[in-house]
Amino acid sequence: MIDTNVYVSRWPFRRLPGDETAVLVQKLRAAGVVEAWAGSFDAVLHRDMGAVNLRVTEECRKNGNGLLKPVGCVNPMLPDWREDLRRCQERYGMKAIRLHPNYHGYRLEDAVTRELLSAAAERGLFVQIAAQMEDERTQHSLLRVAPVPLQMLPELTKTIQRLRVQVLNHPRPVSWERVYWDFCAVEGVRGLTELLKGSVADSLCFGSYYPFFLWESAALKMKEAGAEGAVLEKLRAGTARVLMGGTGR
Amino acid sequence: MIWDLHCHFSGFGGRTPEEGMAEVIRLGDRMGIERFCIYLGFGREENPSPAQMRTHNDEVLRALDHWRHRAWAFVYLNPNYLDESLREFDRCVKDGPMVGVKLWVAQKASGRALDPIIERAAAMQAVIFQHTWWKTGGNLSGESTPLDVVELAKRHPKTPIICGHTGGNWELGIRAVRGQTNLSVDLAGSDPTNGFVEMAVRELGAERIIWGSDAGGRSLGSQLAKVQGSTVPEAAKKLMLGENLKRMMMPILTAKGFRV
Ligand SMILES: [Zn+2]
Numbered sequence: 001m002i003d004t005n006v007y008v009s010r011w012p013f014r015r016l017p018g019d020e021t022a023v024l025v026q027k028l029r030a031a032g033v034v035e036a037w038a039g040s041f042d043a044v045l046h047r048d049m050g051a052v053n054l055r056v057t058e059e060c061r062k063n064g065n066g067l068l069k070p071v072g073c074v075n076p077m078l079p080d081w082r083e084d085l086r087r088c089q090e091r092y093g094m095k096a097i098r099l100h101p102n103y104h105g106y107r108l109e110d111a112v113t114r115e116l117l118s119a120a121a122e123r124g125l126f127v128q129i130a131a132q133m134e135d136e137r138t139q140h141s142l143l144r145v146a147p148v149p150l151q152m153l154p155e156l157t158k159t160i161q162r163l164r165v166q167v168l169n170h171p172r173p174v175s176w177e178r179v180y181w182d183f184c185a186v187e188g189v190r191g192l193t194e195l196l197k198g199s200v201a202d203s204l205c206f207g208s209y210y211p212f213f214l215w216e217s218a219a220l221k222m223k224e225a226g227a228e229g230a231v232l233e234k235l236r237a238g239t240a241r242v243l244m245g246g247t248g249r
Numbered sequence: 250m251i252w253d254l255h256c257h258f259s260g261f262g263g264r265t266p267e268e269g270m271a272e273v274i275r276l277g278d279r280m281g282i283e284r285f286c287i288y289l290g291f292g293r294e295e296n297p298s299p300a301q302m303r304t305h306n307d308e309v310l311r312a313l314d315h316w317r318h319r320a321w322a323f324v325y326l327n328p329n330y331l332d333e334s335l336r337e338f339d340r341c342v343k344d345g346p347m348v349g350v351k352l353w354v355a356q357k358a359s360g361r362a363l364d365p366i367i368e369r370a371a372a373m374q375a376v377i378f379q380h381t382w383w384k385t386g387g388n389l390s391g392e393s394t395p396l397d398v399v400e401l402a403k404r405h406p407k408t409p410i411i412c413g414h415t416g417g418n419w420e421l422g423i424r425a426v427r428g429q430t431n432l433s434v435d436l437a438g439s440d441p442t443n444g445f446v447e448m449a450v451r452e453l454g455a456e457r458i459i460w461g462s463d464a465g466g467r468s469l470g471s472q473l474a475k476v477q478g479s480t481v482p483e484a485a486k487k488l489m490l491g492e493n494l495k496r497m498m499m500p501i502l503t504a505k506g507f508r509v
Contacts, residue, residue: 014420014444017479017480134442136386137384137385137386138418138419138440185440186468188465188468189462189464189466189467192468212442213442214475215474216441216474217474220468220470220473221471224469224470
């Protein structure tokens with residue numbers, strides 16, 4: 001099983017059970033996860049992104065037990081962001097970067113977003129976009145951040161060659177070309193069930209958003225939806241492999 | 250044993266209360282949930298008229314009809330229509346099969362109009378469930394925070410009352426209710442955020458925490474994960490998932506002749 005959405009280090013507003021990498025890895029392994037794509041909570045607010053990406057790489061190597069794959073972050077509002085992108089691919093050998101447009105203060109409509117996504121695509125990196133980190137109703141009152149509006153995304157994936165995107169933490173995945181999703185933020189007793197009836201089913205990957213969310217949440221949603229056989233296998237790993245390999249849709 | 254304190258058959262996909270309730274049971278079986286407390290019909294009136302209140306409760310009575318062995322119901326009341334609410338309580342709880350009261354966002358729980366409702370429910374040991382949220386962006390005008398429920402609970406110190414959603418913003422909600430020991434908290438209807446249950450058990454003790462889902466608006470899976478995936482001892486999980494609710498409900502269930 002591949003978990004496409006985990007984080008290491010510290011969520012800025014509370015300690016989380018599982019925010020020690022060793023505990024996180026133990027939990028994932030016990031649950032049958034063989035590979036997890038790990039971003040860093042530090043990327044959300046830190047400005048020294050070079051250090052963030054270095055640490056997530058070292059943390060995955062030292063404590064990831066062969067299971068954690070580091071996912072770097074690039075903030076295109078920072079000077080010389082292209083160097084961060086270059087290091088992610090050339091120095092750290094990453095396969096993906098994870099973006100936080102709402103916490104970093106840019107929109108998908110901005111010209112710099114197209115530059116960043118084009119540069120990532122040219123390097124063969126796929127791009128995760130975290131649509132939201134926390135329900136707006138429970139955010140710290142001095143740090144309120146709205147979800148990332150995604151209207152521009154289909155246009156970007158249509159016009160940027162080889163661009164592959166996975167949207168994380170979004171409550172309403174839809175079927176867009178070369179856009180993948182996790183379902184950690186899909187709610188409602190029929191939420192995943194309804195998605196599995198449509199064409200968007202082919203672009204859904206398991207992503208727990210652990211340790212911010214309980215790992216079991218996404219897993220129990222698959223049970224609730226009655227996912228089994230080939231459908232379940234695609235959710236658990238198959239679609240994530242397609243996304244990683246750059247083949248398929 | 251898993252009992253769900255907080256479930257609405259709407260959102261499960263049926264066109265009628267009967268169809269909705271059949272889905273509740275089907276998915277409950279899949280997820281291992283034995284019993285459901287249900288309230289509210291298909292509408293979502295925040296300040297229901299007496300007629301709307303009766304429509305809600307009639308729909309719930311229909312949903313309950315074939316499932317008396319799997320589900321219980323709470324009567325939806327509106328303190329802005331106090332006389333009608335007391336009559337509705339009598340119709341559905343005193344003289345009917347319902348076993349609890351659901352109060353939502355028509356009026357803040359701190360309001361005096363709630364007192365006669367609480368007294369009448371307490372006399373029958375009916376479960377009292379008050380919705381709360383503590384939204385960073387601000388609440389609806391009649392929506393209670395946990396602090397409003399604390400005021401209510403102080404006026405009725407011998408009556409158990411449930412603080413719905415633990416205020417949603419649970420780090421605040423848990424602190425707010427901590428000192429008011431006749432208050433329990435409901436885990437339902439917020440994101441499956443890691444650490445919620447650990448903090449609640451540490452600060453309140455597992456005996457004051459009751460699991461609920463707030464399905465169909467929420468996934469049964471995401472809500473079960475809060476307890477099942479938490480790092481608290483198994484005994485605490487059992488209390489939260491069913492034993493606490495059962496203990497709270499036993500007097501009225503016994504009085505009404507329900508077998509458990
Ligand atoms: Zn509810």
